[in-house]
Amino acid sequence: MSFIEDLHNAILLEITSNIASIATSGSYPKLQTAIAVPAVFVDLASLDFGDDPATEQLALTGRFEARVIVNAADNGQIRVRELAIEVARVVHNKNFGMKTRLSRVVSIGPDQFSPELDAYDVWLVEWEQQFDIGDSVWDGEGVRPETIFIGYVPRVGEEFEQDYTILDGELPA
Numbered sequence: 001m002s003f004i005e006d007l008h009n010a011i012l013l014e015i016t017s018n019i020a021s022i023a024t025s026g027s028y029p030k031l032q033t034a035i036a037v038p039a040v041f042v043d044l045a046s047l048d049f050g051d052d053p054a055t056e057q058l059a060l061t062g063r064f065e066a067r068v069i070v071n072a073a074d075n076g077q078i079r080v081r082e083l084a085i086e087v088a089r090v091v092h093n094k095n096f097g098m099k100t101r102l103s104r105v106v107s108i109g110p111d112q113f114s115p116e117l118d119a120y121d122v123w124l125v126e127w128e129q130q131f132d133i134g135d136s137v138w139d140g141e142g143v144r145p146e147t148i149f150i151g152y153v154p155r156v157g158e159e160f161e162q163d164y165t166i167l168d169g170e171l172p173a
Contacts, residue, residue: 003098003133004044010096011042011064018090019083024069037120038083039069045126055136064103066091066125067111076121084108084123091127100131 008027016025024039043065050059068084070076085108092105107126114122148167155163 003131007062007096007098007100007129007131008042008044010098011066011091012040014094014096015040015042015066015087015090019086021083029067034119035069037069037071038079039067040083040087041067041069043067050130050132053132053136055132055138057132057134057136059130059132061128061130063106064091064127064129067114067117068123068125069117069120070122072119072121080121080123084125087125088127091125095129098131100129103127103129 012025012027016022019040022038022040023036025041027042029035029041044062045065046063048061048063050061052059066087068080068087070080070083088105088108091103093102095102105125105127107124109124111117111122111124149161149164150167151160151164
């Protein structure tokens with residue numbers, strides 16, 4: 001599996017493990033028939049550049065959406081809001097066991113843009129999650145410095161080595 005597929009699976013597992021009432025879950029649904037509700041579907045809606053981790057990895061911030069779907073009957077207006085809040089609680093401030101930064105819920109509200117779901121009450125929970133793609137130059141084997149020298153611009157380079165200060169103390173393991 002890929003990182004993105006693994007992350008989707010980890011998110012869905014977190015949601016379904018913590019909210020027992022969910023009858024249907026998945027990613028990127030193409031609904032052509034009725035579904036068992038309540039349901040939650042998770043999509044990665046967009047990707048933006050994230051904060052550079054200085055590891056030569058590609059830092060991305062994914063904007064995830066969880067569509068929370070309930071039956072419009074049976075007090076659906078209240079139930080969809082309650083379930084959306086519960087999904088937001090479950091996904092907020094999580095890394096889902098993956099190498100990501102903690103998630104941050106950014107929006108909870110009605111989903112007006114899924115006409116195939118007009119027979120249901122649907123709300124959208126949106127959150128951002130930053131992750132780094134590729135191998136870090138700092139992972140694995142490499143040269144570990146034994147002595148660290150501190151110099152101040154503009155007095156840097158070989159001709160100013162005598163002006164450098166040696167950092168005292170042990171380096172963390």
